[in-house]
Amino acid sequence: MNYEIICSSCNKPAESLLAFKCSSCGNPLSVHLHDKFDPAKIRKKDYSGWRYAESFPYTSKTEIITLGEGWTPLVRFAKNIYFKLESSNPTGSFKDRGSTALISAIHKQIKKTKGHITEDSSGNAGASIAAYASRAGLKARIYVPENVSGPKFSQIQFYGAEVTKVSGSRSHVAEAAQKATEKGFYVGHILHPLFRDGVRSLAYELAEQFTWNMPERIYLPVSAGTLLLGIIEGFKHLYASKAIRYMPKIVACQTEQVSPLYNRFRKLPYEPPPTLNSVADALVSVNPPLLDLMVKGLREVEGATVIVKEKEIYSAFLRLAKNGFFVEPSSAVAFAGFMQQTDKKELEEHEKAVIILTGTGLKTSLQPR
Ligand SMILES: [Zn+2]
Incomplete structure (x- = not known):
């Protein structure tokens, strides 16, 4: 393989592309690339962030879920x-860069299980994940703080995501999203290594x-x-x-x-x-x-x-x-x-x-x- 996803603390490899933290010590995972960046491999006719598809080896080019993100002015x-x-x-x-990388890499696996994704956010990341999930035909459940309001909240709902309001602090919201594991796959944008990597x-x-x-x-x-x-x-x-x-x-x-x-x-x-x-x-x-x-x-x-x-x-x-x-x-x-x-x-x-x-x-x- 020309990449690996390992724990940032104990170096243990991730068990799958769906893993959002180290299964052994709980610390964040990070993507490591083995191949060099080669400007000659840029897909010059692709006017999106996927012109660098070569540097995102965990996604097959035929499974990309895109809304035309990237290559911004x-x-x-x-x-x-x-x-x-x-x-x-x-x-x-900018969150769309993370969503496209993450959802492209995992949507097939989740569909096979007939599962859905869960995410915690009240803002841009929630809206972005909701949009890419819809594009991929995946169900998304977004956990938001109780006091959420405004245009971002509307945007999340218009994309068709299910929204669950959680009372308490921002970390309570994250906990609720992580606990919802029955057929739910947590793709929290802060922890999931592929979001950051995008x-x-x-x-x-x-x-x-x-x-x-x-x-x-x-x-x-x-x-x-x-x-x-x-x-x-x-x-x-x-x-x-x-x-x-x-x-x-x-x-x-x-x-x-x-x-x-x-x-x-x-x-x-x-x-x-x-x-x-x-x-x-x-x-x-x-x-x-x-x-x-x-x-x-x-x-x-x-x-x-x-x-x-x-x-x-x-x-x-x-x-x-x-x-x-x-x-x-x-x-x-x-x-x-x-x-x-x-x-x-x-x-x-x-x-x-x-x-x-x-x-x-x-x-x-x-x-x-
Ligand atoms: Zn670890």
């Missing part, structure tokens, strides 16, 4: 500043769109860590394959309220506020299960972290909108991080930066002030 905003419009993915966020296509795309000359810095919002870890894996693969000459500096942007990575990275204590009320309402992982992996990954690639204040987020959101880029406030966190580093003169004059605009503004419930 890269737009020059100003001198040395670029936006990657992940908001233009089919369900409105995000690698974003790194390949950036490299190809920049004609293999990477910008010096990449800014992205971080909550549960799937975007961060996926992009790190993609760039590590490109670098090890000598497809790019250096690693871009990956800047993980968090909010003052939800900053576990920022704090751990700097060896500072972190105490989340009793309630979250940030305008960046998709960034809610105060105790992310992948935190250790995130810290390790970010150190390995010599990345950085920033935190931004509420007023910085709102002003970044407005500045983007007033330039025609309508993203969800949580996505504006990355642009706020970039603006903060620019103000502090942490970027050198010649440095190019790309900001990942992760999700569309059309799902926000924010009203103009």
